[in-house]
Amino acid sequence: MGFSALGLKAELLRAVGEQGYTVPTPIQLNAIPAVLAGHDLMASAQTGTGKTAGFTLPILQRLTDGSNVRLSRVSRAPRVLVLVPTRELAMQVEESVRTYGKHLPVNSLSVFGGVGINPQIASLRRGVDILVATPGRLLDHVQQRTVDLSAVEILVLDEADRMLDMGFIRDIKKIIALVPAKRQNLMFSATFSGDIRELASGLLKNPVSVDVAPRNTAAETVTQRVIEVNREKKRDLLLHLFETRGWHQVLVFARTKHGADALAHKLDKAGVKSAALHGDKTQGARTRALADFKSGKLAALVATDIAARGLDIDALPYVVNFELPNVAEDYVHRIGRTGRAGMEGEAISLVCHDERGNMKDIEKLIKRNLGREVVPGFEPSAQAAPRPAPQPRGQAKPKAAAAPRRGDGQRRDGPQQHHSGNRHR
Helix, strand or coil, rough: CCCHHCCCCHHHHHHHHCCCCCCCHHHHHHHHHHHHCCCEEEEEEEEEEHHHHHHHHHHHHHHHCCCCCCHHHCCCCEEEECCCHHHHHHHHCCCCCCCCCCCCCCCEEECCCCCCCCCHHHHHCCCCCCCEECCCHHHHHHCCCCCCCCCCCCECCCCHHHHHHHHCCCHHHHHHHHHCCCEEEEEEEECCCCHHHHHHHHHEEEEEEEEECCCHHHHCEEEEEEEEEEEEEEHHHHHHHHHCCCCCEEEEEEEEEEEEHHHHHHHHCCCCEEEEEEECCCHHHHHHHHHHHHCCCEEEEEECCCHCCCCCCCCCCCCECCCCCCHHHHHHHHCCCCCCCCHHHEEEEEECCCCCCHHHHHHHHHCCCCEECCCCCCCCCCCCCCCCCCCCCCCCCCHHCCCCCCCCCCCCCCCCCCCCCCCCC
């Protein structure tokens, strides 16, 4: 079944076609008709399944339906509110709105903390149809009376599980109390814990339930490999893999900001064009690094878990876990950066003695045993003494992580946020 069979208007089909998509993903196939029909939606979908288009396409159609003149013009107050946990996801969602709405008279805006609020205020005053926001920064605007939520007709909670993990539940409840009671509600979450289901029960009315990705599973198109190596040989091994396998676009995950910087410096010095991406980088530096990586100017982007969600990189062939994450679930989010939209990808984990326990936790989570490999010349020593893996500097352990300050939409390694201000008519 093609997109044309879903009842989308010509302008949307044209935009979808221009992106090279012809067949909807399972989440799109199930979500789009439900949203178009006005139903509430509770969808379980992992990253990389096409869920963003699954709600942006039908929302754009509902906003510009010719039978509803009130929604076919730029609105002073937003008609759609999309809540997301981080700035990366806010930018991705708003970019999706612009991409698919390029042939429609719709204005969109993303707001999140970390920079001056005045440019956002100016954009809100000019009018916006679709507002994408992190909870804390949105409440900053509410407090300053620079946003009017009285006209919201569609409320979207994207990555609801991550928002709860980051301590946004209070802010979310405050925002829900500010929007009209009569509205359409869409909730997307990779997992549906008891807390998420409790939130859903108070938010959704007779929702259509869509589950296209079982909890904590990686895409079928991702080949997962484990290479065992001594800790002190990891950097040399990674450089060897770049040199011998002709890698040209690799997202590398490190556990700490300092480690990401050091690894990117080593790769760059050895001739592998690289940059680090983490919360201590300025927004300008992060934007440039991601743009250079997407365009092919960089062969490697070395990131902390800030990049595990919210980064949308088309056709990413490789993800390397230079260090395994402390939390097994983050492994799934990391490797979900590749193998997206049905394309093939490869996820390689460099595992030392210290991390064997982490690897067992991951295998238990994904219900798969991953074969171990050894690269000649980098064989691990059988006598290597395990030692505790370093914890990220200034970072609480995952289970005891403090809630982010209101307005910053922080991940565990604490990025500042930046206002994108992207708009279109």
